[in-house]
Amino acid sequence: MFDKILIANRGEIALRVLRACKELGIATVAVHSTADEDAMHVRLADESVCIGPPASKDSYLNIPALLAACEITGADAVHPGYGFLAENARFAEILAEHNVHFIGPRPEHIRLMGDKIAAKRAATELGIPTVPGSTESVGSDAEAERWARDIGFPVMLKAAAGGGGRGMKVVRGESELGPALAMARAEAKAAFGDDTLYLEKYLERPRHVEIQVLGDGKGRAIHLGERDCSLQRRHQKVWEEGPSPALNTAARDQIGETVARAMRAIKYLGAGTVEFLYEDGKFHFIEMNTRIQVEHPVTEMITDIDLVVEQIRVAAGGDLTLAQSDVKFHGHAIECRINAENPVSFRPSPGKIVHYHPPGGLGVRIDSAVYHGYAIPPFYDSLVGKLIVHGKTRGECLMRLRRALDEFVVDGIETTLPLFRALAREKDVVDGDYHIHWLEEFLARGALER
Ligand code: ADP
Secondary structure, eight states: OOSEEEEOOOHHHHHHHHHHHHHHTOEEEEEEEGGGTTOHHHHHSSEEEEEESSSGGGTTTOHHHHHHHHHHHTOOEEEOOSSTTTTOHHHHHHHHHTTOEESSSOHHHHHHHHSHHHHHHHHHHTTOOBOSBOSSOOOSHHHHHHHHHHHOSSEEEEETTOOTTOSOEEEOSHHHHHHHHHHHHHHHHHHHSOOOEEEEEOOSSOEEEEEEEEEESSSOEEEEEEEEEEEEETTEEEEEEESOTTOOHHHHHHHHHHHHHHHHHTTOEEEEEEEEEEETTEEEEEEEEOSOOTTHHHHHHHHOOOHHHHHHHHHTTOOOOOOGGGOOOOSEEEEEEEESBOTTTOOBOOEEOSEEEOOOSTTEEEEOOOOTTOEEOTTSOOEEEEEEEEESSHHHHHHHHHHHHHHOEEESSOOSHHHHHHHTTOHHHHHTOOOTTHHHHHHHTTTTTO
16 A cells, blocks of 8 residues: 555545545645645645645646655655546656556556547447547548538537537537637637547437446456436536436446446556436447546445545555445435536636535535635636535435535635525426536526526
């Protein structure tokens, strides 16, 4: 096992990793920018190192500074959390070159899944069904036109290097294709430094259903069921739950086993998520994330398995101690991502929290790094915290969620709490009857402004 883990992240996920390390008896090193001197992860870690100024590129993405921090503190492993360098294959390689373990998959798997065209090709070869689309990048506009005609409109233009819901364009007919290609290329270039695009059939009313996996890198891998992340704004998840209101046990077991078999075949190491669009009883792979995800607590609540502890164990060379039959699902969990944003305009609202009272009670979990008097800096994401609620049934979970949301006080900044209070009472959400465009349609109706 590792002696000392450096956590190359900030906010709630840095705290989440720190908690797992403490439970395993592993010493921790926090890193922070000058804007995060007062952050909770810095206060709770055994040691901390300042790695640069506020801008992420100069601090949390600064590989030489992170290496120096490992060297100074003698850390023998790095946990990247999510975002920042979590899916940077070169970072994993550089750490290995300096005899520091990367807590995550092998660089070749990070690289493979980071190229979404290659990932789809690999998925097909592994027997995972994918969204119909171009099997290669689209070069010229004429080539894109041929693919689009082949697939049939509407189609979606996507960036091969994409992430975070950016660089996607829906094209409903041939006349829109040319301008959309130009725009998508420019956006992809600006966001990812790579303007490679591919085409996919645009699905009108799917759900986003993803499978959590865990592998030991030696050919053992299991799945931990699914999370339904269909409630999205701008292709970004807002509310996640498990199990999905749309799946039954047979469907879950079947897709779960298909994915686990694929992970065994490639000897996948660590935690990962295989994402699908699910429509008319069929799964269509869209991408794989080779890291711990924001919504991982949903799975932890319904399986009682600590995903971060398991990540650390297998990264240290340990065998997967869990068999598929050890994974038992119980009850229902819902996670709300509460942001420091205006709940109607979604304008960021960083600043000082003058009063903070998180909810408590049975089945309520808060993953957050904020505290009374803490000032949310304007430089990073606007997550205040994640509220995760568990209940024996989906009905009990929703009851508890409404109660917990009503108890939650965050004063001094604007938050999206009112949005969640409304969602938890909205008929379609209560019925589990929603798809990936439902939330945008709900917001467009101006339901919160009244
Ligand atoms: P990113 O890596 O940027 O998160 P994904 O490929 O995971 O991109 O897609 C994010 C979201 O965009 C999906 O959850 C879904 O809501 C929407 N999306 C992606 N592909 C399609 C598609 N082919 N048809 C309809 N919606 C899509």
